[in-house]
Amino acid sequence: MKTVKQVRIGSSEASYVIPYLMELGIVDRSAKISKDGGHRLVPILPGREDEMTGMGYELAEGPAYTMERRRPQERITEELADLPPEIVSCLPTKWEYVGDVVILKMDEKCLPYKRRIGEAYAGILGAKSVCADAYGITGELRKPSTEVIYGSDTESVRLENGIFYEFDVSRIMFASGNIDERMRMKELDCKGETVVDMFAGIGYFTLPIAKFTGARKVFACEKNPHSYRYLLKNLERNGVSERVIPILGDNRSMLGKRFADRVIMGYVQTTSAFLPKALDIVKRGGTIHYHDTFYINEYKEKVEEIFAKAAIVDYEIERIREVKSFAPSVSHYVADVRIL
Ligand SMILES: C[S@@+](CC[C@H](N)C(=O)[O-])C[C@H]1O[C@@H](n2cnc3c(N)ncnc32)[C@H](O)[C@@H]1O
Helix, strand or coil: CEEEEEEEEEHHHHHHHHHHHHHCCCECCCECCEEECCEEEEEECCCCHHHHHHCCCCEEEEEECECCCCCHHHHHHHHCCCCCHHHHCCCCCCEEEECCEEEEECCHHHHHHHHHHHHHHHHHHCCCEEEEECCCEECCCCEECCEEEECCCCEEEEEECCEEEEEECCCCCCCHHHHHHHHHHHCCCCCCCEEEECCCCCCCCHHHHHHHCCCCEEEEEECCHHHHHHHHHHHHHCCCCCCEEEEECCHHHCCCCCCEEEEEECCCCCHHHHHHHHHHHEEEEEEEEEEEEEECCCHHHHHHHHHHHHCCCCEEEEEEEEEEEEECCEEEEEEEEEEC
16 A cells, blocks of 8 residues: 545546546556445546646545556466467557547457457456457548457547547547547647548547647538447547537548638548649638648659649648658648648
8 A cells, every 4th residue: 555646537438537547647546446335436647636636636645555566468378378379479568548448459369368368458458448440440431340249339439638529439440550640630729610521430530639729610421320429429429519510421522612711631542532622612712731642752752643633723832731641652632732
């Protein structure tokens, strides 16, 4: 036991607030989280008290059990030591928490033992469900090919940068590598603007823009009904329903011309096929945030080529930034292009 500062988190919000505090590096991982009625008492590191009180949480000092010192990976390997050695040597070493659901990056070789593996990771990582990602994300609608290997409830909430994203982890992709771009969207100055998010998903960019940038209206278009259902939930949960007009359907069927101050094209690989529509709806003086994947040695020329081919108006490529690495020698980029 040791004495620590603890923050009281209501059990109903614990599944997404605790992972968020862990991500911020506020939680003292050498002490255990305990229960007190309808609350969890989460030990926090010295010097981080003001951040917690700033978020409106109560702090108290109290005793906490110290954590087992061994890393989770060591404990998992020990628990699964009876599996064949070639399986033990390729057990997942990478995982991601989405609220209280864990996604494991899993070698296909491990799939025959998925039940045992799922159970061991769930127990040691404290997850209600575990999904195995053995094949990556596929198809036009960007569906993850994950498989639920432990538990059944895969609906979860991720709290990131002050935004709640609720979704079904087994059926919807959440690109954690795009976090900087979601942060950048949150920090834009869109005061009074009309924004169109052509590939809204569950609200990846719509939510930060609607919640933080002063945008007047955001049109959020999404054609996958399952993602759209979560988009609606997330608008509600984040209190931005009044500012966002959700549209279920193909963005190429959107009506209206030159009404948008900003158009977000958060989609990769076939993005250029949608550029004529974006150019149709953006105002003169407006901005298109064009996402796509390119070989790292030719991204500038490719963006120039794509716009030169599609644009019937003058434009200026203001900046291009790398969002994340996509494949060997290929990265996902976003170009901010002003239409003149
Ligand atoms: C890749 S996801 C969004 C990723 C997100 N920008 C991020 O940072 O993680 C793209 C979304 O666009 C949707 N989509 C694809 N084609 C579409 C179209 N023609 N019209 C509307 N939505 C579309 C897909 O269903 C998917 O939810």
